[in-house]
Amino acid sequence: MKAARKEAKLTQVQLAERVGIDQSVISSLERGKYRGSSHTVAIAYALGVSPRWLSSGAGEMRETSNVSNLLPRRPAEGNAELIDHEVIEGSEPLRPDEVMLPVFREVEFAAGDGCATQVIENHGAEERFSLPRLSRAGVQPENAALAIVKGDSMCPAINDGATIGIDKGSRSVVDGKIYALDHDGMLRVKRLYRMPLNRVRVVSENSEEYPEEVYSLADPDAPKILGRVFWWENFD
Structure with a gap:
């Protein structure tokens, strides 16, 4: 430097x-x-x-x-501003402003008399991501991972099938922030709010269909925080 x-x-x-x-x-x-x-x-x-x-x-x-x-692009005339895409697809070599990030996935494994689900990072899956996006969010590349949201519990903020970015280095609960959770092998994305006695409120954006839940973080059945969601892709 x-x-x-x-x-x-x-x-x-x-x-x-x-x-x-x-x-x-x-x-x-x-x-x-x-x-x-x-x-x-x-x-x-x-x-x-x-x-x-x-x-x-x-x-x-x-x-x-x-x-x-x-280099940052200059604003276009009027109120529009040109920006680069942040998630990059394709098989071409990485550019200097790109990084490969692991992907959290739900996978099945044998457990007792049947199958169970476990949230596993990477499992052979990686996607390109923009280093400038990580820099703007203050996320270290080694702490970043991606995941795919399933279901409409976080609509309209995060739609079904959207890709999200997770900061694994940020697991302390900040009221109202969105977090990725491993809940008994299920990958969930929710807003969290702290409560007394080491409890936490788990809140869906679509609260009419998905009522909020309350857990004690010391409870073995409580969801495990994978990291804070710092970015998500949205589309109509």
Whole structure:
């Protein structure tokens, strides 16, 4: 980072101003105090270098065929603004602004006299995702995963079949936020609210058809929090 900053003829203060963070963050990263940062992609854009090179040293410092496409686009005339798609499909090689994320899935396994369901991360499934999206959400790539929502309990906020992004590093309950849950082998997506005595309210967006539930987090039958949902795909 220091080499790229020097080449760009920027001081730590100037780089911090471009990224919108405190100068102390730049200083700590350059001194090796932190191994990574949620601002890595934004810093790479400000320096005009590959995010992959900046974070790991892999590839070229500047990948000219890609870097120009990663810069924020200017607003179009009127009130419309051009934005890039965030989930990328296809079998072409990863771009510097992409990462492969594991996918949570429900799978069946033999249990006693029949079959049971278990929520398993990855299980061989991965999808491309945008590093800028993770950076804007403050999510570390190693803590990110995807899942597919089933059912209409979270409509109209999250529709049946939508892809969601899960921050596995954020499992503390913040009232009203949406979380992915492993509930006895079932993958559920709900809003959570804290209650006294270590209890939690589990609330569906479609509350008319799906009444809220209350659990004690110490109860073995309570849902297990997989992580906070930081992004979801919606469509009509």
